[in-house]
Amino acid sequence: TSAISLCSQSLMLAKAKEEWDQEIVDKQAEKERYLSERVTPLHTSGLSLSQLQDLCRELHEKVEIVDEERYDIEAKCNHNTREIKDLKIKVLDLRGKFKRPPLRRVRVSADAMLRALLGSKHKVSMDLRANLKSVKKEDTEK
Numbered sequence: 001t002s003a004i005s006l007c008s009q010s011l012m013l014a015k016a017k018e019e020w021d022q023e024i025v026d027k028q029a030e031k032e033r034y035l036s037e038r039v040t041p042l043h044t045s046g047l048s049l050s051q052l053q054d055l056c057r058e059l060h061e062k063v064e065i066v067d068e069e070r071y072d073i074e075a076k077c078n079h080n081t082r083e084i085k086d087l088k089i090k091v092l093d094l095r096g097k098f099k100r101p102p103l104r105r106v107r108v109s110a111d112a113m114l115r116a117l118l119g120s121k122h123k124v125s126m127d128l129r130a131n132l133k134s135v136k137k138e139d140t141e142k
Contacts, residue, residue: 044052108116 042055044055047055
């Protein structure tokens with residue numbers, strides 16, 4: 001069974017590689033087709049110096065327009081990415097992923113609490129009941 005699965009995996013990888021290569025070729029052909037439609041070839045032969053300068057100015061203006069559009073799109077993309085991050089954080093908070101576990105009541109003696117607070121080197125023993133004021137029955141009736 002392992003040989004069969006290994007063979008099927010290798011066949012799937014070979015098929016994926018073929019499709020990937022074909023996709024790259026298709027993308028390249030699509031790019032060339034798009035550029036041939038949109039970009040006309042420049043005919044600079046036989047133009048005078050002033051005509052070439054005008055052509056350069058025109059091309060620079062087009063490049064500036066395209067660059068401004070690219071900058072605007074990039075800014076929008078960054079803004080959307082930040083907004084998506086914030087929304088993901090809100091969703092995680094609303095989902096309650098960071099739930100606090102229920103607290104358990106732990107009984108600790110006063111000596112153990114003082115040892116935990118002061119460290120083990122301090123040997124302080126404290127009897128809290130000894131410090132309580134004793135009340136007689138006669139005092140409570142008054």
